Amino acid sequence: MSKAERTRQFIIEASAPLINKKGMAGTSLSDIMEATKLAKGGIYGNFENKEEICIESFLYLRAQLASKLDLAVSKGKSAREKLFNLLDVYGNGNAMIEGCPILNFGTEADDTNPFMREQVKKAILSSQRRLSNIIEDGIQNKELSQEINSEHFSINTFAIIEGGILCRKVLGNDDQMNIILNSIKNDFERYVL
Amino acid sequence: MSKAERTRQFIIEASAPLINKKGMAGTSLSDIMEATKLAKGGIYGNFENKEEICIESFLYLRAQLASKLDLAVSKGKSAREKLFNLLDVYGNGNAMIEGCPILNFGTEADDTNPFMREQVKKAILSSQRRLSNIIEDGIQNKELSQEINSEHFSINTFAIIEGGILCRKVLGNDDQMNIILNSIKNDFERYVL
DNA sequence: TGAAATAAAGACCGTTCGGTCTATATTTGT
DNA sequence: ACAAATATAGACCGAACGGTCTTTATTTCA
Numbered sequence: 001m002s003k004a005e006r007t008r009q010f011i012i013e014a015s016a017p018l019i020n021k022k023g024m025a026g027t028s029l030s031d032i033m034e035a036t037k038l039a040k041g042g043i044y045g046n047f048e049n050k051e052e053i054c055i056e057s058f059l060y061l062r063a064q065l066a067s068k069l070d071l072a073v074s075k076g077k078s079a080r081e082k083l084f085n086l087l088d089v090y091g092n093g094n095a096m097i098e099g100c101p102i103l104n105f106g107t108e109a110d111d112t113n114p115f116m117r118e119q120v121k122k123a124i125l126s127s128q129r130r131l132s133n134i135i136e137d138g139i140q141n142k143e144l145s146q147e148i149n150s151e152h153f154s155i156n157t158f159a160i161i162e163g164g165i166l167c168r169k170v171l172g173n174d175d176q177m178n179i180i181l182n183s184i185k186n187d188f189e190r191y192v193l
Numbered sequence: 194m195s196k197a198e199r200t201r202q203f204i205i206e207a208s209a210p211l212i213n214k215k216g217m218a219g220t221s222l223s224d225i226m227e228a229t230k231l232a233k234g235g236i237y238g239n240f241e242n243k244e245e246i247c248i249e250s251f252l253y254l255r256a257q258l259a260s261k262l263d264l265a266v267s268k269g270k271s272a273r274e275k276l277f278n279l280l281d282v283y284g285n286g287n288a289m290i291e292g293c294p295i296l297n298f299g300t301e302a303d304d305t306n307p308f309m310r311e312q313v314k315k316a317i318l319s320s321q322r323r324l325s326n327i328i329e330d331g332i333q334n335k336e337l338s339q340e341i342n343s344e345h346f347s348i349n350t351f352a353i354i355e356g357g358i359l360c361r362k363v364l365g366n367d368d369q370m371n372i373i374l375n376s377i378k379n380d381f382e383r384y385v386l
Numbered sequence: 387t388g389a390a391a392t393a394a395a396g397a398c399c400g401t402t403c404g405g406t407c408t409a410t411a412t413t414t415g416t
Numbered sequence: 417a418c419a420a421a422t423a424t425a426g427a428c429c430g431a432a433c434g435g436t437c438t439t440t441a442t443t444t445c446a
Contacts, residue, residue: 003393003443021304026218029434040435042394050434099303103359107300110292110362111214120363155360155369156376162359163352166296169303170313176348183349196413196423222404232425233405239423243404 008046011036016057020098023108024054024116055116061101062123068095069130079138080192086130087181090161093174100165102127128154148191157184201239204229209250213291216301217247217309248309254294255316261288262323272331273385279323280374283354284367293358295320321347341384350377 001009014035019027029050032043047053072089076082089095102123109116131154138144164180194202207228212220222243225236240246265282269275282288295316302309324347331337357373 007393023216023218023301023305025216026301026305028432030432039395041396041437044435045393099300104300106359106363107292107297108216108219112216112219117363117365121365124360124363152372152376155372156353159356159360159369159373160349160353162356163354166299166355167317167348167352170299170310170317172310172314176352179345179348180352183345200423221402223402234407234424234426236424237405 004046007038007042011038011043011046011053012056012060015053016060017098019054019057020061020101020104023104024051024113025108027054051113055119058101058105058116058119062119065096065101066123066126066130069127073130073134079134079141079143080188082134082137083131083188084185086134087161087184090165091174091177091181093168096165099169100162103162103165124158128158131157143193145191145193153188160184197239200231200235204231204236204239204246205249205253208246209253210291212247212250213254213294213297216297217244217306218301220247244306248312251294251298251309251312255312258289258294259316259319259323262320266323266327272327272334272336273381275327275330276324276381277378279327280354280377283358284370284374289358292362293355296355296358317351321351324350336386338384338386346381353377 011032015027015032018031018035022031029040029043032050032053033039036043043053047056069086069089072085073082076085102120105116106120106124109120132150135144135148135150135153139146139148139150160180161184164177167176168174204225208220208225211224211228215224222233222236225243225246226232229236236246240249262279262282265278266275269278295313298309299313299317302313325343328337328341328343328346332339332341332343353373354377357370360369360373361367
């Protein structure tokens with residue numbers, strides 16, 4: 001890993017939480033300079049422009065979250081355990097300290113930044129895919145009733161979680177999120193054989 | 194209504210869709226000048242600063258949406274009809290052209306603007322209250338089973354709708370939102386007596 | 387270890403930002 | 417209709433913006 005590659009990665013890791021929090025438009029170059037303790041030369045030697053930093057920051061956050069979720073899922077031995085482990089990542093506040101990048105970047109990019117929107121779109125679809133894979137495997141293994149619709153379940157579950165994250169951030173507490181996560185679990189139990 | 198009051202209202206109505214779309218940080222004064230065809234004097238004669246325009250814009254959008262929803266609900270004769278009318282407002286794209294202000298302002302304000310966050314908080318709670326009122330009235334009128342938990346239902350339904358709006362905006366189509374709205378309806382039917 | 391290659395600093399650039407203020411135009415109430 | 421009150425235009429301001437470029441410092445590899 002060359003010096004430049006290391007610096008580039010360092011800039012991304014230092015900027016990502018900031019951009020996730022303050023937004024792309026709301027984060028200035030001086031914010032990034034302060035967070036990295038680098039001068040402009042150090043930043044613009046490694047990135048074309050601010051937008052590139054934003055894009056790489058999103059991709060970094062998305063990958064971080066994905067690996068956290070994948071790890072949680074992989075630790076589950078049954079479909080039920082896999083799903084519950086996944087939900088617990090969202091329930092455990094410190095895993096999502098600065099909010100969900102899909103929600104944050106998605107709402108900002110939807111009307112203004114087609115490339116970023118496309119990246120968020122991929123992230124949504126792969127989050128839903130992670131959920132539907134759990135369900136489909138569960139059906140295959142005779143753990144779950146065939147009555148469960150994996151597509152609908154994954155869409156509904158993804159949506160309600162994102163809505164829950166919004167409520168948690170705005171309301172400032174976990175109460176509603178806990179109700180939501182428990183409801184998902186209770187609904188799901190109906191399909192466990 | 195004095196000239197100033199009319200101008201003030203006009204500025205809000207012209208700016209609100211813009212700010213809802215591009216965000217608070219992403220909307221500049223020149224954007225607002227262009228949208229209103231007013232010079233700075235005309236704008237700053239009626240508002241203290243940009244933030245006041247943002248706040249008023251949110252309150253305006255929230256009130257607009259609330260009255261649309263209240264109207265839809267009031268046209269329903271049963272709890273079931275009230276809820277379904279409400280859901281159809283979200284299903285009907287052109288009622289929510291520029292996206293949900295709660296989602297857009299909420300995600301931007303959560304970490305950066307405590308006053309705005311407080312306003313969004315109120316909007317969330319009153320949206321949930323509108324839902325729980327429908328359920329509680331329905332129970333009272335013996336239209337709905339007492340097994341339905343109005344608090345949980347309203348929290349879950351609000352969250353899944355907001356998540357659905359996010360998916361609609363990012364994915365660029367209504368398919369997932371339609372699945373979500375139908376799921377809400379199907380789940381609800383189980384409690385209709 | 388020393389020369390060539392590369393990375394970072396920071397002065398500098400034009401532009402745009404949010405916001406002020408005075409001069410002019412428009413309402414308003416009589 | 418006119419005078420007093422009020423609202424808007426737009427020149428102006430300093431600060432901050434994103435971005436460039438040359439100079440200096442640091443890696444890198446022979």
